[in-house]
Amino acid sequence: MMLCLSLVAAATPSLTKVAGIVLVCYLLVLISLGVAGWIQSKATEEDFYLAGRGQGFIVTVMTVMATFFSSAAILGIPGNVYKDGVAFVLFAMNLPVAGVCIYLLGSRIRRVGRKRSYVTQGDMIADYYGDTPAIRIVVALIGFLYVLPYVVMQIKAGGYLAQGMFPDSERVQFLGFEIGMFQAGATALSLVTMIYVLVGGMRSVAWTDVLQGFLLIGGMILAAVATVVALGGLGGFFAKVSELPPEAMSLPGPSGTWTPWKLMTVCLFASVGSLVQPGQWIRLYAARDDKTLKRSSLVFAVVLPSCFLFGIMLVALAGRALYPPEMTAAGMVPHPHVGEFDQIVIVMIKEQLPALLGTLGVVLVAIILVAVLAASMSTADSNLHALSAVVTRDIYDRFVRPQSSQRERSHVSRLVIVAATLLALGLVSFGHENESFSPLKMIADLMFAAIAFSCQLLPVTIDMLFVRKGTKAGALAGMISGMVAVFLFTPFPGLLLGNSGFIDGLSSTTGTLKSLFDIGFCGVVVNTLVFVLVSRFTRPLAPKRVEAFADDLRSKSTEETIPKES
Numbered sequence: 001m002m003l004c005l006s007l008v009a010a011a012t013p014s015l016t017k018v019a020g021i022v023l024v025c026y027l028l029v030l031i032s033l034g035v036a037g038w039i040q041s042k043a044t045e046e047d048f049y050l051a052g053r054g055q056g057f058i059v060t061v062m063t064v065m066a067t068f069f070s071s072a073a074i075l076g077i078p079g080n081v082y083k084d085g086v087a088f089v090l091f092a093m094n095l096p097v098a099g100v101c102i103y104l105l106g107s108r109i110r111r112v113g114r115k116r117s118y119v120t121q122g123d124m125i126a127d128y129y130g131d132t133p134a135i136r137i138v139v140a141l142i143g144f145l146y147v148l149p150y151v152v153m154q155i156k157a158g159g160y161l162a163q164g165m166f167p168d169s170e171r172v173q174f175l176g177f178e179i180g181m182f183q184a185g186a187t188a189l190s191l192v193t194m195i196y197v198l199v200g201g202m203r204s205v206a207w208t209d210v211l212q213g214f215l216l217i218g219g220m221i222l223a224a225v226a227t228v229v230a231l232g233g234l235g236g237f238f239a240k241v242s243e244l245p246p247e248a249m250s251l252p253g254p255s256g257t258w259t260p261w262k263l264m265t266v267c268l269f270a271s272v273g274s275l276v277q278p279g280q281w282i283r284l285y286a287a288r289d290d291k292t293l294k295r296s297s298l299v300f301a302v303v304l305p306s307c308f309l310f311g312i313m314l315v316a317l318a319g320r321a322l323y324p325p326e327m328t329a330a331g332m333v334p335h336p337h338v339g340e341f342d343q344i345v346i347v348m349i350k351e352q353l354p355a356l357l358g359t360l361g362v363v364l365v366a367i368i369l370v371a372v373l374a375a376s377m378s379t380a381d382s383n384l385h386a387l388s389a390v391v392t393r394d395i396y397d398r399f400v401r402p403q404s405s406q407r408e409r410s411h412v413s414r415l416v417i418v419a420a421t422l423l424a425l426g427l428v429s430f431g432h433e434n435e436s437f438s439p440l441k442m443i444a445d446l447m448f449a450a451i452a453f454s455c456q457l458l459p460v461t462i463d464m465l466f467v468r469k470g471t472k473a474g475a476l477a478g479m480i481s482g483m484v485a486v487f488l489f490t491p492f493p494g495l496l497l498g499n500s501g502f503i504d505g506l507s508s509t510t511g512t513l514k515s516l517f518d519i520g521f522c523g524v525v526v527n528t529l530v531f532v533l534v535s536r537f538t539r540p541l542a543p544k545r546v547e548a549f550a551d552d553l554r555s556k557s558t559e560e561t562i563p564k565e566s
Helices: 002-010 016-040 044-055 058-066 072-085 086-116 121-128 132-167 181-230 233-241 260-275 277-286 290-322 343-357 360-400 406-433 441-465 472-489 492-497 501-516 518-537 543-554
Strands: 173-174 177-180 327-328 332-333
Touching: 002 472, 016 181, 016 360, 016 518, 044 277, 058 181, 058 277, 058 290, 058 360, 072 086, 072 132, 072 181, 072 290, 072 360, 086 121, 086 260, 086 277, 086 290, 086 441, 086 501, 086 543, 121 132, 121 360, 121 441, 132 181, 132 277, 132 343, 132 360, 132 406, 132 441, 132 472, 181 233, 181 277, 181 290, 181 343, 181 360, 181 406, 233 290, 260 277, 260 332, 260 441, 260 501, 260 518, 290 327, 290 343, 343 360, 343 543, 360 406, 441 472, 472 492, 472 501, 472 518, 501 518
Parallel strands: none
Antiparallel strands: 173 177, 327 332
């Protein structure tokens, strides 16, 4: 058997050559879609950010799914499954919850957004609570704290994928710098994504998301089928997985992390936090009508959990069985053959498919790796696009140059995209070369930190759409308190303040809470308590303002005839 596999491998074309061809074709298609979006676009701010608010069902559902499923879904989350076994497979339950949130929140946000010509989260939240500069700035800051980590982890994934696609490539000298394949891949992903977002705005982002969404779904299914076949079918797969140690088959997992309460709060708040972030909020505005969003929510709630559970989760479990992590004095570490937890999917498909299928296996590896790249780019483009809207609409247009023209704001939004891309790329490259600059090393850790900040918009969102009892002061105090609470759970207080008795006590307290609950949940609890308490003792909003907002939420006459988006 080993001789046969060796002969197949000898006759198999190199992954580098095949991956290069597939990758070039993929990137050319993306650039073409960017140009097509530019040709169809109009020279207006609303078109650049919302594609004319006319996106139909296919574009809406695919762009929402592609934005929701990032490199964390195909690299970071499988890395946690590889680390903690079946316990983290239950994280897939956050996807039906997300579908329900789109159904309940989406149509209300879209309806009042169209009625009042909102473009960003800050437009709606600040308008409802009195349009004070402080609220708009805090909402913009929350958006930034979500977007930057998310873009960083997509670029980081691009570096990992380049290493997987071109494993034998040597470091080269360029302008006095030595560049490895990680830096080359991260740079290529950043620049291509930046170009088509700059060229076509929301229309290009959404159209590329359709392609990337289909690649993402197909890649997940293909990876799972290939893994099961490589292990001898379902019988062989389950036989191998049954050999996992008992702690990998139950809660809280080998690392002791995933207690029932923590898993439940992560599933709930990761889903909601991912839907009140800037990129998804803009997609709710861009949908053509309520029916489009409701149909999209149903497809989302069925398709993504199915792909998640019966796709990449199977690959990660098989990887844990074949390459079990090792326990050391410093804690759990990946198998030496895997290198890092986040790379288990890449290792699995590269090891199993070519040995099993020869040339076809190499082609499938290249396609799956491009699908993972698609997951990274589909989220990076959405977040870069959303950040440009937040900075331009909520900061530049309001406080820097309120008299600016649409043309000037368009130039500023594009400069923001370039600056954010270069900043994220710089952080990734510096962190890769300097191990001490890696406070959040795993992709999944970056994801949970970003979502925890985004969750701090949840109390004001629920209040605006359903309760309408909060005050301006309460909303502002709640969001700030929630952000501070989340910040205390990150490694940054220790990095900024150094070692001290206070930091040790803080770390002990946050460590205990973090072992019990999701950090986003902890922030929302603080946020909600402060919001309710301050609202109780501060001046309420003008009744006419609240009632007018409620009327716009209820009104069906806000539906307009919107051109159908192709």
